[in-house]
Amino acid sequence: MENVGALALLLAFCISLYSIIASVVGRLKGKPFLTLSGERAVLAVWALVSTAAGILVYGLMTSDYRMAYVASHTNRDMPSFYKFAAWWGGQEGSLLFWSWLLSTYAAVAVLTSRKTHRNLLPWVVAILSTIQLFFLNFNAFIASPFQVLAVDKVVTSVADGMGLNPLLQYWAMVIHPPMLYLGYVGFAVPFAFAMASLIEKAPGESWIHTTRRWSIVTWLFQGMGIALGSAWAYHVLGWGGYWMWDPVENASLLPWLAATAFLHSVMMQEKKGMMKVWNMVLIASTFFLCIFGTFLTRSGIVSSVHAFAESPIGKYFVAFLALGIAATVWLILDRLNYLRSESDLESVVSRESSFLFNNLVLLASCFAVLWGTLFPVITEKLSNEKISLDAVWFNRLMVPIGLFLLFLTGVGPLFAWRRTSIDSLRKNFQWPGIGTLITAAALFAGGMRYPYSIISLSLCFFVTATIVLEFFRGANAISEKTQSGFIPAVIELTHRNTRRYGGYLVHMGMVLMFIGWSGHPFNETSVGEVAKGSTMKVGAYNLKVLDLTEGELSNYTWETAKLEVTKNGEFLEIVEPTRRFYKAAQQATAVVALRSRLNEDLYINYAARAGDKATLQAYVFPLVEWIWIGVVVLIGGTLVCLVPSKVARTYTRTEVVGVAKENAPVEV
Structure with a gap:
């Protein structure tokens, strides 16, 4: 079976190469039969890579320990869904997963664009096949998942495998990597279409x-992957954090920030014919940051709990990035005349300027994260000393940037296109502004003394007020006209322009996440060794150790502390934080006890045991639950954006100057 899988990957490599040649020659020479064969080659590559992936998954599920990858990442006692997740749990398997997703995306792009983009499609196929060829090179020749165990050149097997990394044996980690990969890989398609339009000089x-x-969709997948990774860190690592500015975490954030900038600025091109060069740069940057993130995870140049072991494949990524960026820059420069803007920015106080500032802030945050991530590598090259920047450095830089971005999120809907009059500005800012100042004063009067938390929560009110007013004005107009109730009017309003109002929901999701982040300065911590029958205190909670138990299952042993939780003398519940020790990996993991409420989380980690004493790490994390609620709202808003609007929208290049209209599109 492993030979069939290896052969399928070799054939896929050859056919991808043919697809590139056939598509380019067919388009340049005007040979439709060649371009058509290039498209069919993409479908053949998908079938071959799917065959290889199916063989690997079959080997994982049936514990075929002749295959080195299976022996290294599974064992017989692992649940089936973790055996399946082992597909992307190691270097070789995850690269095959990358190739399979890319082949799937490419096949879908070909099948959905055959009739509508005949001129662009050959170049799209050639670009996607070039990326495919790069990854199939790893699958077929450098990091094959079908290597077998051998002794004296004789294929052998082992009685049991090593198993998947215990830290990855958590439900979120079954979903988190695929979501990130769906984002990483998916941005190849918009990039391919953008470059194809440059090559063809297609309509703007x-x-x-x-x-x-x-x-x-790919932006959504990337965001969901980041959120699931945060949930995994929060629930599994035992230290209570959901983001620690780890290099690999940062690598996933970079393309998401660039894509967020692109999704905003691209509306300027649709609406006003502006920022054409900028949009090309943004979509190219997003794609190459995806490749960079993949490189960072696999090269071993940075230290990370998420990274694969050091590997020689890093040099191939460097070469691919260098050649790809050089070719893209040359193509954009060569087509500058074709990318001229059709209008100019007329006023700083306008919706156009708010989009521009939004882009600048997002790109500033992207650069800051990139610099902080690569700083250890740069210092090591320059001084032979690796100097890492900790979370304090990132927070000191990123918190003000994030707050300014939150402010712009609220300001955008209040500006008109082209320019905004003073009267309009005063009218639109009056009530949200007054409410924001009252919120800040109330927080200060209530005893809050953390400036960033006060600013953040006040801006959350400001953005919420602007969004609610937008919905209220539009829904009220529909309700009066149709004599319908307010809720049906809100639904009708959203359906008329899903892109605009779905975008508002996405912004509302970000507001809720900022509320959650604002609670960070108020965290409380207590660490102590507590005997059976004794009590420890954290915040307003008392934790009494009722019992310490232990046991054994097929693939790990466990120890549990049974705790009684009370608050202000009132019994709340019994919780049982647990420690597991996985036999095959010889590694311990935590199963934390978590009591989540809208106002705060009680988080308890059972760190160690000595006789009848347990070492407990207890934390109170205010407002964390709002982060996860915000993620759900963001996902819902993005899905609304994908629903076709009831009223077809066309973009015109002439706008009335004046007050921000209720029907002026603000989309995401």
Whole structure:
């Protein structure tokens, strides 16, 4: 079976190479039969890579320990869904997963664009096949998942495997990597269409209309992957954090920030014919940051709990990035005349300027994260000393940037296109502004003394007020006109322009996440060794150790502390934080006890045991639950954006100057 899988990957490599040649030659020479064969080659590559992936998954599920990858990442006692997740749990398998997703995306792009983009499609196929060829090179020759165990050149087997890393044996880690990969890989399609439009000198917005949903969906997958990774860190690592500015975490955030900037600025091109060069740079940057993130995870140049072991494949990624960026820059520069803007920015106080500032802030945050991530590598090259920047450095820089971005989120809907009059500005800012000042004063009067938390929560009120007013004005107009109730009017309003109002929901999700982040300065911590029958205190909670128990299952042993939780003398519940020790990996993990409420989380980690004493790490994390609620709202808003609007929208290049209209599109 492993030979069939290896052969399938070799054939896929050869056919990808053929697809590139056939598509380019067919387009340049005007040979439709060649371009058609290039498209069919993409489908053949998908079938071959799917065959290889199926063989690997079958080996994982049936514990075929002749295959080195299976022996290294599974064992017989692992649950089936973790055996399946082992597909992307190691270097070789995850690269195959990358190739399979790319082949799937490419096949879908070909099948959905055959009739609408005949001129662009050969170049799209050639670009996607080039990326495919790069990854199939790893699968077929450098990091094959079908290597077998051998002794004296004789294929052998082992009685049992080593198993998946225990830290990865958590439900979120079954979903988290695929979501990130769906984002990483998916941005190849908008990039391919953008570059194809440059090569063909196609009409300015055709590639945008084609790839808008691709971009939103892949942005959503990337965001969900980041959120699931945060949930995994919060629930599994035992230290209570959901983000620690780890290099690999940062690598996943970079393309998401760039894509967020692109999704905003691309509306300027659709609406006003502006920022064409900028949009090309943004979509290219997003794609290459995805490749960079993949490189960072696999090269071993940075230290991370998420990274794979050091590997020689890093040099191939460096070469691919260098050649790809050079070719992209040359192509954009060569097409500058074709990318001229059709209008100019007329006023700083306008919706156009708010989009521009939004982009600048997002790119500033992207650069800051990139610099902080690469700083250890740079210092090591320059001084032979690796100097890492900790979370304090990142927070000191990123918190003000994030707050300014939150402010812009609220300001955007209040500005008109082209320019905003003083009267309009005063009218639109009056009540949200007054409410924001009252919120800040109330927080200070209530005893809050953390400036960033006061600013953050006040801005959350400001943005919420602007969003609610937008919904209220539009729904009220519909309600009066149709004599319908307010809730049906809100639904009708949203359906009329899903892109705009779905975007508002996405912004509302970000507001809720900022509320959650604002609670961080108020965290409380207590660490202590507590005997059976004794009590420890954290915040307003008392934790009494009722019992310490232990046991054994097929693939790990466990120890549990049974705790009684009371608050202000009132019994709340019994919780049982647990420690597990996985036999095959010889590694311990934590199963924390978590009591989540809207106002705060009680988080308890059972760190160690000595006789009848347990070492407990207890934390109170205010407002954390709002982060996860915000993620759900963001997902819901993005899904609304993907629903076709009831009223078809066309973009015109002439706008009335004046007050921000209720129907002026603000989309995401």
